[in-house]
Amino acid sequence: MCGIVGYVGCKQATPVLINTLKKLEYRGYDSAGIAVMNDDEILVRKAKGALRVLTEDITKEVVRLNDKMTGEECDAREAELIAATDKFVKGTIGIGHTRWATHGEPSDINAHPHTNVSGTIAIVHNGIIENYAKLKEQLQAQGIVFKSQTDTEVIAHLVNFFYEQTNDIFEAVKLALKKLEGSYALGVICKDYPDRIIAARKDSPLIVGLGKNENFIASDVPAVLEYTREVYYLDQKELAVVYSDHVDLFTEDGEKIIKEPSHIEWDMAAAKKGGYAHFMLKEIYEQPKALKDTLHPHLVFNGDKAVDIKFDEMDFSSIFENVDRIIITACGTAYHAGVAARYIFEQLTRVPVVVDVASEFRYKNPIISNKDVVIIISQSGETADTLAALRLAKEAGAKVIAITNVVGSTVSREADRVIYTLAGPEIAVASTKAYTTQLMCLYLLALKMAAARNTVSQKDFEYYLEQLELIPDQVEQILKDQSNTQKFASENFNKNKVFYIGRLIDSASSLESALKLKEVSYMHSEAFAAGELKHGPIALIDKETLVVALATQKALYEKINSNVQEVKTRGASTLVICQGDEQVFVKGESADTIIKIPQIEDIFAAITAIIPAQLFAYYCSVLRGIDPDKPKNLAKSVTVE
Known part of the structure; x- marks a missing residue:
């Protein structure tokens, strides 16, 4: 989703912000923006569209710099660049953002950063504020005029509300967070505190990068790897106050935290996976x-x-x-x-x-x-x-x-x-x-x-x-306890034939389950409406066959159980994915393995039932020595016939 970056140090912030935002483009976005502390004001530049639209708006020189030059060359050209154009946003502390629209269409106005009315506080935000409508109504009742359609702008005005009471930006952010419901990763700068960035997170990821006389915030590690491999991972509801020479960490109640930074060993590609072995598993x-x-x-x-x-x-x-x-x-x-x-x-x-x-x-x-x-x-x-x-x-x-x-x-x-x-x-x-x-x-x-x-x-x-x-x-x-799925994959990843069967909406889930397995493991897999087994496919059943039955429709448990018994008596290995309330399937009699998903109304089980099938496909791929992220002959987006 959205990408957040922030920089405080001795360099000009704009080239660093643009460069770090580029490293987060893979996250997807529809607009981009930066806010930089410039003497006694905060300058905001933002634009709908690709990051290059923003950089071209700031200065064509910055585009050329970031596209073609190394970090050392950037440093050598900084003075020349600043002198070359008055559009360059000058300042050594700033925050940046790439936005994936949720509340409000993609536009220059809805792009981040957002500010309070006077422009003395600027914020970037990743996540969704679920109670924003209620907060917005309260703020509007106090005379606040909103510029955008976003949930994020509420945060800027809410922080300002508490800042006017406390005259302390850290306290203002801390109090504002207690009013927010939903998810957030935040970067906040304030004109009256030109030496620091306030950062906070809940549910949405945020890291702090530790450099030499410079520090960073970012949504993900790839943004800062060019500058440092020492990072703090902010935990749930933690805050950070980031200065150029040190970082202070706090709980949501303002109690100071001491933690050791983590050293990043990953290469760039692995870092984007967030520590997972493969993108497929991460996703x-x-x-x-x-x-x-x-x-x-x-x-x-x-x-x-x-x-x-x-x-x-x-x-x-x-x-x-x-x-x-x-x-x-x-x-x-x-x-x-x-x-x-x-x-x-x-x-x-x-x-x-x-x-x-x-x-x-x-x-x-x-x-x-x-x-x-x-x-x-x-x-x-x-x-x-x-x-x-x-x-x-x-x-x-x-x-x-x-x-x-x-x-x-x-x-x-x-x-x-x-x-x-x-x-x-x-x-x-x-x-x-x-x-x-x-x-x-x-x-x-x-x-x-x-x-x-x-x-x-x-x-x-x-x-x-x-x-x-x-x-x-x-x-x-389901994801917290998928040991049964992994174990079953270890016992069946070399099957020559895999059939998925189901009735009603489970037959649709069977189609997707079979596709997932063939895509990433190259195992031959097909899907049938369970009642069609006797009309041909059962001729292929033998001891080299695995049959996976998706059985989430309560009224049809007995019917699908009969189908499972039919293939089991002909030598097939069997797996049943069913709701937790079923009493029909008996391990060892009809099914070799039973994976139970949480109980829900039958029509809504299509989402939960597919999760074990996705995991099974992933583990089979890995066990067969195949990269599940890049299956042969396939592309992510098919833009030709």
């Missing part, structure tokens, strides 16, 4: 946060209870009226999310759903009317076949809703409406968190549509929202 473990980030901005609360769903300022009511049919089209993993969505939409909205692979949809002369709603799903927002399907649907007069992970992508620009999966950048080729956040968006959209069409009662609607809120924590619970 699997990022799913609880990604799901929470995707879900929470869309929930409307009455007290602590979610009572409605919102999609920012987008009006979906005109789309939901007079809908005859929903068409979902996508490719690969996104297509599998669409297959799952067919069950979700038909059950909740009672509208018929057609799901097509985008590369087929565009060539089959599809029947489309202006009463159809077409949902386009693309992680990158640039998938060629999916874009072609989108354009075809619009030409036919259908309303198009896009679900994508990339702000400003072609899909997001051309669709009538767009919903973003706030998964952050996904570097591993095989999608994991993209898939689960796509499902989360589809659940939200289906529920909103069901409410608009009165196909679910308000009571059931609010119950379903409660169930959705459980999912991120349930995924985290």
Whole structure:
């Protein structure tokens, strides 16, 4: 997601801030900005778009400097650069930010840093402030005029509120943090304290880099590796006061902390993995946060209870009226999310759903009317076949809703409406968190549509929202105890054939599970609706076969258990992934291994059921000596046919 950097030292801050922000571009962003302490004022420069837009706005010389010169050459040219242009933001302390839009569209105004009204306090923020609307209302009642649509600007004004009371910037930040609900990594500078940066974190990562007569803050290690390999990892709710010659660490209550810095041994590529062996594993473990980030901005609360769903300022009511049919089209993993969505939409909205692979949809002369709603799903927002399907649907007069992970992508620009999966950048080729956040968006959209069409009662609607809120924590619970999955992979990673079976929405999960395994381990894997086994595939079952049954639909436990017993009696090894309440599957009788996921309403189990399958694919890949991040012949974004 967003990237935060900060510098305090003896060098000019601007080139350092730009350089460190470049190292965080992989995180994904739609705008960038810096704030630099310049004598008795804070100068802010920010711009929508790529980082180069910001650097070109500041000075073309800085662009050339950072693109072509080493650190020593930068130092040698600093005086020349400063003399060359009055647009260069001068000063030796500053903060920077690359933003991935959550609250408010990508724009110059919504870009960070944000300031208080007088411009004497500037902040950068990564995370989501869940109670920002309430805080904003309170601040507006005191006469504060907001410039942006962001949740972050609330923090700047809140810090200023407490600063006016305490006249102490550290105390002001500390008091403001106690009012915030949600996640944050913060960098704060104040005109009256021109020698320090205040940093703090909760849920969002933040480090402090320790240099010689200079120190740094950053969202991730790669930003500072060019300057230092000594860092403090800020723990939950810790604060840091960063000076050029030392750093003080504190608890949320202001008690001083003494800790030893960590020495970074990783190379640049490994550092970006955050200590995980592979990006795929890192991204699997990022799913609880990604799901929470995707879900929470869309929930409307009455007290602590979610009572409605919102999609920012987008009006979906005109789309939901007079809908005859929903068409979902996508490719690969996104297509599998669409297959799952067919069950979700038909059950909740009672509208018929057609799901097509985008590369087929565009060539089959599809029947489309202006009463159809077409949902386009693309992680990158640039998938060629999916874009072609989108354009075809619009030409036919259908309303198009896009679900994508990339702000400003072609899909997001051309669709009538767009919903973003706030998964952050996904570097591993095989999608994991993209898939689960796509499902989360589809659940939200289906529920909103069901409410608009009165196909679910308000009571059931609010119950379903409660169930959705459980999912991120349930995924985290699965990830905390996945020893059974790892053990099962160690016993079965050399199987010649792997079949995934399931019924109803589990059959969609089976498709994605089989794809994940073949992508990263090169094991032959296929997926079938469980009832289809006897119509052909069972002929392939032998002792070299592994059958994985996804069984989360309570009414069909007995049916899927019969299918598992059928393959087991023919020599197959068997794994069952089921909800924690089941009593049907017996280890040793029908299943060799049973992995139980937390209990949830059946229709919402598609997200939690896929987590063990993702882990199984990852461990099989590693055990077979394959790099799961870079499977052969595959690319992250497919922009050609």
